[in-house]
Amino acid sequence: MSDAERTRPVWHPRPQPVADPSLPSRVRVYEVGPRDGLQAEPEILPADVKIELCRRLYASGLGAVELTSFVPARWIPQLADAEEVVGEVEVPEGARGVALVPNVRGLERALAAGVREVSVVVSATETFAQANLNTTLAGALDRAREVIAAASVEGVPVRGYLSMSFGDPWEGSVPIERVADLAAELHGAGAGTVALSDTIGTGTPGHVIEAVERTVAAGVSRERIALHLHDTYGQALGNVQAALRVGITEFDSSTGGLGRCPFAKGATGNLATEDLVWLLHGLGIETGVDLESLVRTSQWMSRTLGRPIASRVATALTAAGVS
Amino acid sequence: MSDAERTRPVWHPRPQPVADPSLPSRVRVYEVGPRDGLQAEPEILPADVKIELCRRLYASGLGAVELTSFVPARWIPQLADAEEVVGEVEVPEGARGVALVPNVRGLERALAAGVREVSVVVSATETFAQANLNTTLAGALDRAREVIAAASVEGVPVRGYLSMSFGDPWEGSVPIERVADLAAELHGAGAGTVALSDTIGTGTPGHVIEAVERTVAAGVSRERIALHLHDTYGQALGNVQAALRVGITEFDSSTGGLGRCPFAKGATGNLATEDLVWLLHGLGIETGVDLESLVRTSQWMSRTLGRPIASRVATALTAAGVS
Numbered sequence: 001m002s003d004a005e006r007t008r009p010v011w012h013p014r015p016q017p018v019a020d021p022s023l024p025s026r027v028r029v030y031e032v033g034p035r036d037g038l039q040a041e042p043e044i045l046p047a048d049v050k051i052e053l054c055r056r057l058y059a060s061g062l063g064a065v066e067l068t069s070f071v072p073a074r075w076i077p078q079l080a081d082a083e084e085v086v087g088e089v090e091v092p093e094g095a096r097g098v099a100l101v102p103n104v105r106g107l108e109r110a111l112a113a114g115v116r117e118v119s120v121v122v123s124a125t126e127t128f129a130q131a132n133l134n135t136t137l138a139g140a141l142d143r144a145r146e147v148i149a150a151a152s153v154e155g156v157p158v159r160g161y162l163s164m165s166f167g168d169p170w171e172g173s174v175p176i177e178r179v180a181d182l183a184a185e186l187h188g189a190g191a192g193t194v195a196l197s198d199t200i201g202t203g204t205p206g207h208v209i210e211a212v213e214r215t216v217a218a219g220v221s222r223e224r225i226a227l228h229l230h231d232t233y234g235q236a237l238g239n240v241q242a243a244l245r246v247g248i249t250e251f252d253s254s255t256g257g258l259g260r261c262p263f264a265k266g267a268t269g270n271l272a273t274e275d276l277v278w279l280l281h282g283l284g285i286e287t288g289v290d291l292e293s294l295v296r297t298s299q300w301m302s303r304t305l306g307r308p309i310a311s312r313v314a315t316a317l318t319a320a321g322v323s
Numbered sequence: 324m325s326d327a328e329r330t331r332p333v334w335h336p337r338p339q340p341v342a343d344p345s346l347p348s349r350v351r352v353y354e355v356g357p358r359d360g361l362q363a364e365p366e367i368l369p370a371d372v373k374i375e376l377c378r379r380l381y382a383s384g385l386g387a388v389e390l391t392s393f394v395p396a397r398w399i400p401q402l403a404d405a406e407e408v409v410g411e412v413e414v415p416e417g418a419r420g421v422a423l424v425p426n427v428r429g430l431e432r433a434l435a436a437g438v439r440e441v442s443v444v445v446s447a448t449e450t451f452a453q454a455n456l457n458t459t460l461a462g463a464l465d466r467a468r469e470v471i472a473a474a475s476v477e478g479v480p481v482r483g484y485l486s487m488s489f490g491d492p493w494e495g496s497v498p499i500e501r502v503a504d505l506a507a508e509l510h511g512a513g514a515g516t517v518a519l520s521d522t523i524g525t526g527t528p529g530h531v532i533e534a535v536e537r538t539v540a541a542g543v544s545r546e547r548i549a550l551h552l553h554d555t556y557g558q559a560l561g562n563v564q565a566a567l568r569v570g571i572t573e574f575d576s577s578t579g580g581l582g583r584c585p586f587a588k589g590a591t592g593n594l595a596t597e598d599l600v601w602l603l604h605g606l607g608i609e610t611g612v613d614l615e616s617l618v619r620t621s622q623w624m625s626r627t628l629g630r631p632i633a634s635r636v637a638t639a640l641t642a643a644g645v646s
Contacts, residue, residue: 011492011495013492013495016489018532020532167338168334169336202338202339204340204602205602205606206342206343209343210341233635233636233639234557234598235560235605237557238563261639266631266642267635272557275558278527278557279528279557279558282526282527282530312554312555312557315589316524319588
């Protein structure tokens with residue numbers, strides 16, 4: 001057998017599913033590539049590429065996609081075409097098409113464009129609120145309350161991100177009690193889901209379990225808690241597994257690992273959807289997602305952006321011949 | 324605040340430890356970079372670089388390092404200098420310095436060079452045995468038995484790898500009962516530790532738990548089972564967490580993620596030691612390892628090999644200013 005024959009796999013790898021009966025049987029994958037991913041890519045893509053990306057993501061079976069952000073173009077030029085993207089992407093029956101809004105003005109733009117679910121960002125640390133949201137921690141929460149109230153009038157649900165829930169690049173550690181209290185405040189204000197967000201990716205499994213349990217103790221039920229994990233320190237899937245053990249069933253991820261870490265040049269950002277789906281399918285957990293279809297989308301985005309795919313699963317399956 | 328100020332972290336990130344009392348309090352990290360890592364790197368490094376690598380790894384607190392392999396140079400030219408490396412590396416008091424041996428001839432070379440612990444490889448699949456070990460599945464086991472018997476005469480312990488325990492690039496799925504039975508045979512023959520090896524990285528947590536439990540049921544106690552995980556599909560740390568839950572306390576990894584996946588060009592190979600240590604320290608589990616010292620070793624190896632570090636933790640900490 002030649003070396004080439006030896007190293008050429010003849011099988012399209014897939015996980016060998018073994019269920020863990022203590023875990024949930026179905027999970028919602030909340031795709032953030034078009035928003036959280038693309039806003040962190042240095043390149044500004046044309047609207048038709050973004051529209052095609054969203055179309056492909058829904059076609060792969062994803063039931064929730066964060067499509068864009070109605071943030072002023074001077075803040076995030078990558079997403080300046082929010083109206084056009086939302087106007088052109090057809091959200092399938094029963095699926096969610098979400099847009100991030102920074103304030104009531106952004107909400108008005110989103111509603112005018114036809115958006116039926118929005119997300120808001122608050123911060124678990126004072127420093128991040130000041131550096132990235134241009135307000136205080138309390139100010140960010142007030143702004144979220146205004147958005148939630150205005151959205152509620154229109155019957156539009158709001159998903160709240162609690163950034164820096166597991167560590168902050170300026171402050172270091174973040175008290176878990178504060179995270180739980182802020183999550184409960186955000187939920188109490190009307191956010192239907194609170195996404196505990198590991199914005200810099202430093203969290204580990206015991207930390208995740210403790211944060212979830214304290215948030216539940218503070219009054220947010222498990223089905224109202226999502227996890228938004230970054231893979232900067234390679235911990236995201238371990239943290240997903242920990243969260244599954246304590247009953248969490250909604251996880252954010254980005255196809256192909258789109259987006260980078262804004263706090264560490266060259267480092268990984270969002271958890272890749274393919275890597276998440278591999279884990280879940282390996283555990284026998286249903287997602288409704290077609291993995292190879294996602295990989296093909298990542299291959300296409302990789303060609304479009306001219307850079308390697310950040311998903312380990314997509315990279316390995318591409319090497320194994322999936323195309 | 325300028326953009327540069329906003330994105331510059333002022334903190335050397337580290338995990339915020341939260342113990343999970345159901346997990347072990349201490350874990351052995353078994354470093355395979357100098358052997359499994361370097362044998363898979365295309366570049367052949369000079370012996371003095373390998374010696375310096377091993378010296379640095381022990382100096383970082385690692386208590387077990389697989390130093391090299393006494394395999395004929397025509398098979399693995401990267402490790403043709405096994406005698407020189409073993410002769411020059413001083414194994415600290417109480418630490419393990421292991422060498423892989425393919426057969427009794429290799430064992431003799433290793434013993435002559437002063438090695439006091441060896442490892443052997445057997446296969447959970449017929450195809451891998453034929454393609455990579457140039458024998459049959461049964462033949463590989465016989466060869467391991469011969470090595471174990473000869474090593475036993477000299478009072479030298481043997482660690483046995485069971486390759487392709489969680490998937491095979493030619494056969495696909497691998498029956499878990501077969502893995503458990505082979506692990507028990509290898510242990511019964513005298514291998515002190517059996518490393519269930521996810522050589523292509525396709526395993527997921529339920530699969531790992533099932534493989535460990537069946538191996539225990541087949542007669543191998545938990546403290547005799549190690550896990551050798553590759554991160555090709557990003558699953559390694561999730562699998563470590565699963566294994567910790569069922570009482571496994573020895574894990575293989577490679578500093579900087581040295582080594583590549585021989586079955587998928589461009590894909591990740593060994594679990595990176597830094598990523599493993601981040602997880603363990605985040606869980607409050609003692610390892611005795613100094614993380615930043617490992618990162619500096621990976622930075623040095625990255626300059627030496629002229630390629631980026633494969634460890635996510637080392638990449639992120641480098642970006643955060645660790646040097």
